[in-house]
Amino acid sequence: MANPNASAPEFLPETGPDEQVPVLAASIEQRRHQIFPVLTEREVARLLRFGTVRTYGNGVRILEAGYTRFGMVLVLKGRMAAYRYDGLGNSAFVIEHGPGEFTAEVSQLAGRPSLVNVTAVGSVEALVIPADQLRALVIAEAELGERIVRALILRRVNLLELGSGGPxxxxxxxxxxxxxxxxxxxxxxxxHTVLDPRNDETAQALCEHYQPTADDWPLVVCPDGSVLKNPSNVEMGRCLGMSRELPAEKVWDVIVVGAGPAGLATAVYAGSEGLSVLALEARAFGGQAAASARIENYLGFPTGISGRALAGRAHVQAMKFGVELAIPLAATHLACHAVPLALDLVDGQRVRGRSVVLSCGARYRRPSLANIKQFEGRGIYYWASRIEANLCVDATVILVGGGNSAGQAAVFLSTHARKVHMLVRGDGLKSTMSAYLIERIRATANIELHTHTEIVALEGDDEGLKGVRWRNNNSLSEKDVNVSRVFLFIGADPNTDWLDGCGVEVDKQGFIRTGDAVQAAPCRLDATGAPVRSSLETSVPGVFAIGDVRAGSTKRVAAGVGEGAQVVSQIHAYLASLPVAG
Structure with missing residues (x-):
């Protein structure tokens, strides 16, 4: 069953110069030569040094969904068949690969478990390339590597559009x-695939076996066949191989906390320069920027790019350069005085690094409404992706906020909703939003701006939000509106609570001070005994802060990416100052 909420159009990277995915379903067949390329004998010969030649008998399972972590399997002789598998025992033929063809998709760059079963058809001789060697291949063989990575990305797009593979x-x-x-x-x-137990026999049978209570939804069938009841994001990440047990004995050159644009930039630049990098992200790569429906003032994209697509490209780059991306895995404590530095994680693990980059960003604020948590996910949203937009078709919605993210979300939602009421406390948008977005909002007939206005009450029941009351703070008049979807983009607080007691200095608002802004802590000393602190270094030596979480930073995607690149040179200088391990 296809997933109607799949959102490949917002997510994945470009597939060639000036050419962007999404690839719509109708065009998949037209791009088959890119999705399933056939390598020549000469190209195959160039790949032999990256893998091991193995033979398989007829019917042997070469890849098993949810388990096998090969980077790529290239057919040398014979044929192998790929099947989608859903963990419930249901299997569907996808394609048969012959000599010069290979099986893999983009997550294999990171050594994640296969999403498909692959079986030998007759006797097969194949080149098995592990994930680390696949990454080495796409870097060393630039032209061939580009074709392979494009194929891996397009295969993931295909799976997303079909709603097949995964949990x-x-x-x-x-x-x-x-x-x-x-x-x-x-x-x-x-x-992923969504099944409704009211009309799907397989789902009904699963529910009869597990007898879920109201708190057990959803049941999640992992690719390996295991079943979870209402799992946390961390449990889901383990189910999918997105995060795994990290080597406790390893000391990383750089640990990046937060995989928004700034953190991803650090990961990409540090990984490309040969540093070992671990990137931790509590929810999803891209951070708040991924909620932007279209960024039109980012250099090099004159027609704009969605935040999710930009983050998707950076994510693939990070995997290409060998960055270990642990998602979703939040840091809960930074041991600033440990040597090397140490981070405790939400799942009980502890990881160590020679340097730490704090790019943990900020979170949208909740208004002071008594029952707001009751309706989160059932009418109150802090994100405007395709999933949320699909809930708003022909409906009236409210969007609160006057920044660029709010403007982009309002324009995006206006293409789905019948009416978008935009509420701001100030007297307009000029001081908080880019001019091009203000003009677009003015030109959009179904967006209505309400100034000096805020929500003062929410109404609903166990099924979700049913209405709101807003107030004009100039006239003090109030109005009740029947609406079941409200989007909140009302400023952000820094994600720094978890640093309490560590020694990283923050300002009165909780943003991290760096460089000359640090007041209380002494600088580290250079080789001559002179005090030194890099511009992005915090009060704790070897701990850096970039992006939205840094005090005084420019809250723009381009600025975060710039700091992410800049901090890598400062990390090199810091690492060079450390005593040589004996």
Whole structure:
């Protein structure tokens, strides 16, 4: 069953110069030569040094969904067949590969488990390339590597559009936890299928066996066949191989906390320069920028790019350069005085690094409304992706906020909703939003701007939000509006609570001070005994802060990416100052 909420159009990177995915279903066949390229004998010969030649008898399972972590399997002789598998025992033929063809998709760059079963058809001789060697291949063989990476990306797009591969979510429509799980998977560009137990026999049988209570939805069938009840994001990440047990003995050159644009830039630049990099992200790569429906002032994209597509490209680059991306895995404590530095993680692991980059960003604020948590995911949203937009078709919605993200979301939602009421406390948008977005909002007939206005009450029941009351703070008049979808983009607080007691200095708002702004802590000393602190270094030597979480930073995607690149040179200088390990 295809997933109607799949959002490949917002997620994945470009597939060639000036050419962007999404690839719509109708065009998949037209691009078959890119999705399933056939390598020549000479090209195959160039790849032999990256893998091991193995033979398989007829019917032997070469790849097993949810388990096998090969980077790529290239057919030398014979044929092998790929099948989609959903963990429930259902299998569907995808394609048969012959000599010069290979099986893999983009997550194999990171050594994640296969999403398909692959079986030998007759006797097969194949080149098995592990994930680390696949990354080495795409770097060393630039032209050939580009074709291979394009194929890997397009295969993931195909899976997303078909809604096949990955986990199966089982729950009746409208369950808040189901919405949150779909949102999590979509934000991470992971294919999945949703089954309604009211009309699907397989889902009904699963429910009869597990007898889920109201708190157990959704049931999640992992690719390996295991079944979870309403799993946390961390449990889901383990189910899919997105995060795994990290080597406790390893000391990373750089640990990046937060994989928004700034953190991803650090990961890409540091990884490309040969540093060992671990990137931790609590929810999904891209951070708040991924919620931007279209960024039109980012250099090099004159027609604009969605935040999710930009983040998707950076994510693939990071995997290409060998960055270990652990998603979703939040840091809960930074041991600033440990040597080397140490981070405790939400799942109980501890990781160590010679340097740490804090790019943990900021989170949207909740208004002071008593019952707001009751409706989160059931009418209250802090994100405007395709999943949320699909809930708003021909409906009236409210969007609160006056920044660029709010403007982009309003324009995006206006293409789905019948009416978008945009509420701001100030007297307009000029001081908080880019001029091009203001003009677009003015030109959009179904967006109505309400100035000096805020929501003062929410109404609803167990099924979700039913209405709101807003107030004009000039006239003090109030109005009740029947609406079931409200989007909040009302400023952000820094994600720094977890640093309490560590020694990283923050300002009164909780943003991290760096460089000359640091007040209390002494600088480290250079080789001559002179005090030194890099411009992005915090009060703790070897701990750097970039992007939205840094005090005084420019809250723009381009600025975050720039700091992410800049900090790598400062990390090199810091690492060079450390004593040589004996």
């Amino acid at each position: 199966v979510l089982v729950a009746p429509p409208g369950q808040p936890a189901l919405f949150h799980m779909q949102s999590f998977l979509t934000a991470n560009g992971h294919p």
